[in-house]
Amino acid sequence: MRAEDVPAADLVAFEALWGMVPRPGETLEARARRGQSRIAHLRATDPGGAWVAEADGRVVGAALALVREGLWGLSLFVVEPAWQGEGIGRDLLDAALGYADGARGALILSSTDPKAMRRYARAGFALRPAVAAAGIVERSALPARHPRVRAATGGDLELTEDVSRAVRGATHAPDIPNLLAHGYELLVLDDRGFVVHRDGAPGLLAARDEETAQALLWAALGASPPGASVQVDFISAGQDWAVAVVLEARLALSPDGPIFVRGDVGPLRPYLPSGPYL
Numbered sequence: 551m552r553a554e555d556v557p558a559a560d561l562v563a564f565e566a567l568w569g570m571v572p573r574p575g576e577t578l579e580a581r582a583r584r585g586q587s588r589i590a591h592l593r594a595t596d597p598g599g600a601w602v603a604e605a606d607g608r609v610v611g612a613a614l615a616l617v618r619e620g621l622w623g624l625s626l627f628v629v630e631p632a633w634q635g636e637g638i639g640r641d642l643l644d645a646a647l648g649y650a651d652g653a654r655g656a657l658i659l660s661s662t663d664p665k666a667m668r669r670y671a672r673a674g675f676a677l678r679p680a681v682a683a684a685g686i687v688e689r690s691a692l693p694a695r696h697p698r699v700r701a702a703t704g705g706d707l708e709l710t711e712d713v714s715r716a717v718r719g720a721t722h723a724p725d726i727p728n729l730l731a732h733g734y735e736l737l738v739l740d741d742r743g744f745v746v747h748r749d750g751a752p753g754l755l756a757a758r759d760e761e762t763a764q765a766l767l768w769a770a771l772g773a774s775p776p777g778a779s780v781q782v783d784f785i786s787a788g789q790d791w792a793v794a795v796v797l798e799a800r801l802a803l804s805p806d807g808p809i810f811v812r813g814d815v816g817p818l819r820p821y822l823p824s825g826p827y828l
């Protein structure tokens with residue numbers, strides 16, 4: 551992927567993943583800035599994992615993979631709808647997986663697209679089921695915020711590093727600033743755990759223990775604007791600490807795309823992974 555491919559790759563992703571429908575309240579310009587900035591960030595940190603597919607002289611597919619401290623993760627995998635099912639995805643995934651050579655483990659957060667799940671399983675990944683939760687937080691269920699949860703800044707990034715290493719064997723610190731630049735807030739509980747949330751929806755949470763994870767998830771949910779819907783994605787099998795909180799908050803569970811893993815990925819709990827940065 552070259553720098554000049556970034557806007558086209560972002561448009562393919564917007565169409566393939568979101569059907570060109572922006573988030574409520576987000577303008578098309580703001581969405582494009584956010585989408586392009588995520589792609590440009592990863593192209594800069596991981597040029598060997600950034601690929602596009604061209605047909606008829608234009609970009610019709612893209613894959614982005616990152617490697618952090620020996621962990622490979624797939625951040626983006628999309629083919630324009632009109633070109634799907636013709637083997638372009640296979641070539642893109644093979645290219646992105648070439649960047650995994652030497653990595654100790656590999657992680658993918660799958661969509662529910664049968665084509666995506668087929669590709670990942672056939673690439674030797676093992677499937678772990680996941681659910682998502684969504685709805686309006688029941689304010690009367692909110693516990694008082696844990697007294698040691700506090701808002702943090704880019705300057706507190708080192709507090710997150712060992713927690714990330716405990717759950718997935720790799721830091722998130724190079725990527726969190728990109729979330730903070732696009733409307734996300736970082737909350738920490740001492741050096742026990744952290745959550746990055748946007749209007750209450752956790753975009754990444756990791757903790758040393760389930761009690762800390764629950765306090766952080768409650769703090770995020772408590773920051774949702776009254777009456778607004780929040781979404782909690784990729785609650786994978788074994789993360790019943792999160793299921794307990796979202797049900798207490800009266801959110802509804804539904805099936806989500808599974809998580810696919812290969813090699814040594816760490817315990818992956820207590821953990822709500824980041825879509826773009828895992």
Ligand SMILES: CC(C)(COP(=O)(O)OP(=O)(O)OC[C@H]1O[C@@H](n2cnc3c(N)ncnc32)[C@H](O)[C@@H]1OP(=O)(O)O)[C@@H](O)C(=O)NCCC(=O)NCCS
Nearest residue numbers: 566628629634635636637638639640660661663664665666
């Ligand atoms: C996932 C995606 C990137 C794959 O790219 P692609 O070019 O469509 O993939 P390929 O054609 O290489 O492979 C698709 C596989 O699914 C099979 N397939 C095609 N249509 C299918 C269907 N309706 N149901 C199940 N399998 C199907 C194909 O036969 C092929 O398998 P095979 O190579 O073993 O025969 C693309 O389909 C896409 O953009 N989907 C929407 C966005 C998305 O969900 N991305 C994944 C994010 S995690």
